[in-house]
Amino acid sequence: MATTEHRVVRVQPAGLSYRAAAGTDLLTAAAQRGVAVPSACRNGVCELCEARLVSGEAVNTRNQQMITIGERLMLCRTEALTDLELEIAAVMGAGENPPKLFQARVVEVKAISHDVYRVELSVKRRRELSFHAGQYLSVNLPDAEPCYFSIASSPSQTSIELHIQATPDWVSAQKVIDALTSGGEVTLELPHGKACLAAVPDKPVLMVAAGTGFAQMKSLVDYLRETGSEQTVTLYWGVRRPEDMYLRSLAEAWERDWSPFRFKPVIGDNEDNDWSGHHDQLVDAVLASGFDWGNVTVMASGSPAMVYTLLDALTEAGLPESEFYSDVLEYAPRS
Numbered sequence: 001m002a003t004t005e006h007r008v009v010r011v012q013p014a015g016l017s018y019r020a021a022a023g024t025d026l027l028t029a030a031a032q033r034g035v036a037v038p039s040a041c042r043n044g045v046c047e048l049c050e051a052r053l054v055s056g057e058a059v060n061t062r063n064q065q066m067i068t069i070g071e072r073l074m075l076c077r078t079e080a081l082t083d084l085e086l087e088i089a090a091v092m093g094a095g096e097n098p099p100k101l102f103q104a105r106v107v108e109v110k111a112i113s114h115d116v117y118r119v120e121l122s123v124k125r126r127r128e129l130s131f132h133a134g135q136y137l138s139v140n141l142p143d144a145e146p147c148y149f150s151i152a153s154s155p156s157q158t159s160i161e162l163h164i165q166a167t168p169d170w171v172s173a174q175k176v177i178d179a180l181t182s183g184g185e186v187t188l189e190l191p192h193g194k195a196c197l198a199a200v201p202d203k204p205v206l207m208v209a210a211g212t213g214f215a216q217m218k219s220l221v222d223y224l225r226e227t228g229s230e231q232t233v234t235l236y237w238g239v240r241r242p243e244d245m246y247l248r249s250l251a252e253a254w255e256r257d258w259s260p261f262r263f264k265p266v267i268g269d270n271e272d273n274d275w276s277g278h279h280d281q282l283v284d285a286v287l288a289s290g291f292d293w294g295n296v297t298v299m300a301s302g303s304p305a306m307v308y309t310l311l312d313a314l315t316e317a318g319l320p321e322s323e324f325y326s327d328v329l330e331y332a333p334r335s
């Protein structure tokens with residue numbers, strides 16, 4: 001069977017790369033690999049998909065003229081003839097997009113377990129908001145410290161979804177839920193975080209989440225599914241008790257409906273497990289997974305204790321530290 005030839009397109013200054021099949025324009029190929037490029041007309045008129053050729057050979061698909069090095073081009077009207085390097089000023093790398101304030105309207109707050117709420121927010125000026133799958137935001141209430149939550153929806157979804165765990169002893173989260181359930185508007189600041197995907201990874205992806213760390217993984221899974229990625233994705237989701245796995249049926253549905261996806265629930269095996277015992281159980285399950293640690297990208301979300309235990313275990317097993325992504329590394333760095 002004939003295989004399609006692919007070119008590698010490196011994008012500067014974001015430092016991303018994506019593969020473009022021969023015969024596919026560079027805008028379509030970028031979308032297929034989850035690289036967000038502004039576009040509108042798709043026929044060379046609006047100039048939103050502008051880029052500059054830095055190296056390689058490319059052709060204008062309208063007039064079949066070769067593009068010279070340094071020349072401006074429109075991605076929707078260009079095909080690669082060799083591997084390319086392009087400068088695309090509008091494409092943001094992971095963590096490059098500076099956070100801004102947005103007003104949001106509360107669409108719904110719904111309890112989805114004994115202590116987790118699913119929150120849906122509609123952001124004003126939504127077209128001005130761009131973020132990458134896996135990033136997080138803060139809810140800024142008057143006279144309170146910002147409260148940080150992972151975004152559970154993908155960048156293409158119109159509304160923003162959050163999973164907020166609120167217990168009586170978690171006062172700041174409870175205050176946020178109280179403010180949201182009273183309706184009206186809230187101020188958000190986003191996007192935050194570098195543990196995100198700005199393009200489809202070129203390796204299998206291993207996601208490890210504890211508790212509501214699932215929210216970040218949901219954003220990543222939604223995004224990868226939308227791109228049509230065939231990259232293998234395995235999610236380990238660890239909770240202390242069965243009732244804490246608040247969207248288990250959703251993860252099971254992904255496994256049924258999306259062939260590259262595997263779901264591995266890890267539920268504490270002992271009612272008396274404290275958090276550290278439970279986290280060790282999750283890390284042990286991941287270690288026993290049989291992954292080729294030299295060929296996997298790991299995204300982890302949970303408490304600093306869990307994330308650093310996992311990082312140490314996986315790097316000892318052979319995972320390069322550069323393939324381990326977690327917001328914990330940024331907001332709770334080890335001294």
Ligand code: FES
Nearest residue numbers: 042044046047076
């Ligand atoms: S999308 Fe309008 S010029 Fe390419």
